[in-house]
Amino acid sequence: MKRIAPAALLALTAFVVLPANSKPIPSPMPSGAAGGIDGDTPRSLALQQSGDGATPASTVRSSATPMSGRSVVAALTPSVLPGLRASEPEPLQIYAGLIKPESMAGEKRCLAEAIYFEARSEGEDGRAAVAQVVLNRVKSGKYPGSVCGVVYQNRHRKLACQFSFACEGKSLRVTEPEPWEAAERIAGDVYEGRIYLAEVGASTHYHADYVRPHWARKLKKMDVIGRHVFYS
Numbered sequence: 001m002k003r004i005a006p007a008a009l010l011a012l013t014a015f016v017v018l019p020a021n022s023k024p025i026p027s028p029m030p031s032g033a034a035g036g037i038d039g040d041t042p043r044s045l046a047l048q049q050s051g052d053g054a055t056p057a058s059t060v061r062s063s064a065t066p067m068s069g070r071s072v073v074a075a076l077t078p079s080v081l082p083g084l085r086a087s088e089p090e091p092l093q094i095y096a097g098l099i100k101p102e103s104m105a106g107e108k109r110c111l112a113e114a115i116y117f118e119a120r121s122e123g124e125d126g127r128a129a130v131a132q133v134v135l136n137r138v139k140s141g142k143y144p145g146s147v148c149g150v151v152y153q154n155r156h157r158k159l160a161c162q163f164s165f166a167c168e169g170k171s172l173r174v175t176e177p178e179p180w181e182a183a184e185r186i187a188g189d190v191y192e193g194r195i196y197l198a199e200v201g202a203s204t205h206y207h208a209d210y211v212r213p214h215w216a217r218k219l220k221k222m223d224v225i226g227r228h229v230f231y232s
Helices: 006-013 043-050 101-119 124-140 147-151 177-191 214-218
Strands: 205-208 221-225 228-231
Touching: 101 124, 101 147, 101 177, 124 147, 124 177, 124 205, 124 221, 124 228, 205 214
Parallel strands: none
Antiparallel strands: 205 228, 221 228
8 A cells, every 4th residue: 555645644634625514713812911199188188198209309210011801991891803904992081071061171181291300200000090090089079070180189288289299389291202202191091991990990099109198097097009909
């Protein structure tokens, strides 16, 4: 009997026809991949109790860390029909309509400023978490009804504001273009629902991990991201 060479054998297998009722085997899908805010305590008292404040300037640096393995929920996993490509994920509508169209540019700038001045030394998920806290405050009805109002609440009361960078007396000039561009992008992504951190959820408070503010005991601890601890 004549032996069939491997190449010839491969050629024969190419012409094998599956029965009509057999189903194709699906291809396996790849698996999915220090500042602080004080709640209701006057800032001067909070500083005595916690020492809370913005990230020291000496530690502030640009960070290009990508979103981590944390549950970043931008949308449900897209469904794939036979013969069709996977559709683009649909953005979540958590903050839809929170900002009036005529105020969009200014409000997004305030959101980017909070990200830049509070968390530009953090990874991308840490920066997104700060934006999420700001928007949660706007949405809650317990704080000013605009992004700028929330970010700069009590800014004229030295060391008694909500976001520490706003009332420390430091310059609020943007001096690092790359982190600023990232802050603008993240602000848009969080507001428009392309990024949502499930572990941060509806958090309205956070503080740096080197302080212990008294109000933290009254709230539910949600997550720790980088140097910040988040509460709802």
